[in-house]
Amino acid sequence: MHRRHFLKCGLTALAAGSLPRTLMAHPHAVMDHAAPVAATETPALLPAGRLPAGQALLPLPRLRNEATKPGTFSGTLVAEPGSAQLTTDGPATACWRYNQSLPGPLIELEEGMEVSLTFINRLPEPSTIHWHGLPVPADQDGGPDDPVAPGGTRVYRFTLPPGSAGSYWYHPHPHQGVSGQIARGLAGAIIVRAPGDPLAALPEQHWAISDLRLDAQAQIPPHSYGDWVDGREGENVLINGQYRPALALSTTHRVRIWNMCPARYLNLSLPGCEFVPVGSDGGLLEKVLPAQAAILLAPGERMEVLVTGADGHSTLSLLPYNRHPMMSPPPQAALEIATVTYQAAPQPVSEGVALRTIAPLGEPGNLLRAVMMEKMADIMKNKGQTPPRAFLINGKSFDMARVDLTSKAGVVDRWEIINATTMDHPFHIHGGQFQVIERQYLGKKSAPACLAWKDTVNLRPGEIVRLLMRQETPGMRMYHCHIIEHEELGMMGMLKVS
């Protein structure tokens, strides 16, 4: 699959008249030792059907609150190598986990809470924990500029402000090695709850979706060159760590969905049912949106939906999504990731009903521009063991010693983000939530259906997204592509907030 993607890149370059066909036939002929990451061939993979399927979906384990004082949360996350019995009859899979859980334990918090999370790094390399989307101070956000050494311990502290309820997640964010750490299993979900939540009475179901590549020995292989260029899409898609589980929606549930995959786009479809969007990355939408037959979550994104439909059985599937739209790939089949039994129930909220008040961020006081770029010639030229740092923002590869953009705490930034590459990229900004105000694609401008808080937004090739964001505290913030491999290969920048 990755080779095919890779060859598709080659065809694009060929179409541009820039690439000899012999390079396509011998993609590992050229070496590049400039980048600090290595790549290998994709090994023989675990045959389909070796992971046990059809087991009832289990809730995510919850991180224990060690605090006794009301309004406080104190928890411990230990990242360490271990092994998990994933196949029915094969060897155990060596993996890296938080608290020996795949994915890591769910952290359930409340608005206003004083949070203290102790991270113990028992990995053989530096790591951090980034609280993806949460409004935490820059020095508590586990950025690549703040590594925790192997054997080290770090306590992250923050207080959750009013209005911060939503579905977030946590994952490593070291300067190098982040893609390997996530590919081995390090990620977990966070929920922040609010008083007065209008949907609080609904039962919840949590779909923390991740993917995992397993070789023929059920081990997680190193990244191939195609993984680096395209981002790794593990063949085994897991919900709450389970392969093709059986889901039961016996009444209307509030379903929270996380895309924790490094690169896989989740184009979710449940034939016979529809999804009613009620929440985005940063919590409830302004109002209930019209039901949709399919919903798309780019890597890093979250959604809250109600599921509506007639009684019956169905299959939760990932419809094909072409994130290299200029390359006309052959059609791919939908990928079934769960079975679902569903019982019809009255919808507790109808389309257009207000869910919360979201105040527009208002007039910007600062303009920021980020152009995502790729050096396709380098990608094609350097098809060796080591991938090139060919993914850029504003013409530059990430450099932690360089400030790329500046802002001021309390001032509204207007970001203009431009995807000048040939593939989709999900753009993520650290520090909190933003409001998308406009998209521009194929010459047409459009506004979102309602106000919503987001921290990750997908851009198709040639698309421009304009958004507003207010950084509340000073410090250094990152912005980057959330295809983890692209971030690691340079598609990241630093925003200095003073």
Ligand SMILES: [Cu+2]
């Ligand atoms: Cu990207």
